[in-house]
């Protein structure tokens with residue numbers, strides 16, 4: 415049985431969990447707060463980051479969300495999320511990196527620091543200027559999603575892929591933390607509501623980080 | 638014919654170029670300086686980053702060095718660099734990310750900013766404190782390489798892999814910029830000299846960035 419070390423507001427863990435659910439792979443979620451820097455956890459992963467996926471019986475430790483997703487793609491046929499030609503797969507992978515690196519750096523990481531870490535670790539108030547910067551960056555990223563959806567049904571092409579999972583995971587955490595305003599982004603919103611309504615996604619939206627509450631629309635499926 | 642947009646001191650471009658050479662794939666290197674933020678380049682890649690690999694005739698544009706390497710692994714059989722079981726491949730991929738993200742952030746990016754960008758773009762002197770921080774971080778990373786080589790012939794296991802290419806690429810740029818001191822790292826040094834001596838690597842070591850000179854040992858193969 416897989417164990418997945420994670421916490422509810424980690425977008426990379428969410429991406430892996432949605433993929434596990436789409437593929438029907440069972441796992442036990444185990445809470446790990448990287449900011450506590452547990453010695454046993456640091457011994458397991460020198461980056462000190464979640465997610466980490468472990469199968470103790472088979473002595474397998476998988477580190478880094480993209481390496482974990484590639485592993486699941488290689489070992490589980492169901493719900494393939496890297497489809498098409500080699501060039502199609504390259505397009506999916508570069509979009510996963512786009513959301514994991516750039517959306518995360520510009521938006522999710524800022525919001526997590528201001529609204530979660532500052533509260534839990536430093537007991538400090540968020541910086542309003544940084545929150546505004548994250549929301550401004552989110553508008554640019556939603557514009558880019560609208561642009562992709564002008565030409566495509568899903569973000570990377572004609573079928574759902576890991577790019578959709580990566581994007582929806584980042585967006586849902588940013589949304590939980592009050593960073594997303596859907597105004598003038600009807601196309602992106604329709605795509606995101608489609609992602610939210612999936613049985614793989616809905617249970618994750620029901621999870622809460624103690625002391626931090628999402629906005630009222632966070633779980634709803636209205637367009 | 639592939640074109641690769643890059644500049645000589647970009648470690649991600651170097652990783653792709655070593656892989657292309659190992660696989661015997663021909664390409665034309667095209668100079669692109671991302672800090673010039675050329676409009677046509679930004680239209681091609683929203684991250685504004687090199688490397689970008691293009692085949693104009695076949696209308697293929699590949700973005701992000703990892704997506705490019707996965708593409709080459711999928712399309713060219715020669716010199717496979719993601720070998721073994723799914724778990725072995727996950728270990729290779731997480732190490733590639735370790736060097737591309739953590740080594741780059743802690744060492745290469747700092748040195749590139751202080752010793753290259755400041756000189757070329759800002760015409761300013763490097764900050765001695767930041768250079769010392771990068772060199773200190775390099776010692777910790779070389780320790781980790783020594784630790785990996787205590788248990789393995791190559792960084793990710795018993796055969797050469799993309800992890801070795803990624804690590805050697807970051808190290809060689811850090812070395813060019815004076816950030817590497819091999820003292821007390823005999824094991825890592827022996828591995829790196831092996832990488833340097835490869836026909837895929839040597840031509841890259843002969844390239845220079847105008848106005849920035851590497852230390853005398855940069856190209857030599859002495860142990």
Ligand SMILES: N[C@@H](CCC(=O)N[C@@H](CS)C(=O)NCC(=O)O)C(=O)O
Pocket residue numbers: 423424425426448449461462463464465477478479480514734
């Ligand atoms: N490249 C990693 C990034 C994971 C990551 O940044 N996780 C965050 C939580 S969302 C973390 O553990 N941060 C703690 C730290 O960086 O010290 C992946 O895709 O797995």
Ligand SMILES: N[C@@H](CCC(=O)N[C@@H](CS)C(=O)NCC(=O)O)C(=O)O
Pocket residue numbers: 511646647648649671672684685686687688700701702703737
């Ligand atoms: N994840 C990218 C990173 C590439 C990257 O950071 N390239 C640097 C040059 S070494 C760059 O173009 N930087 C310009 C910028 O970020 O604006 C990849 O692996 O291709």
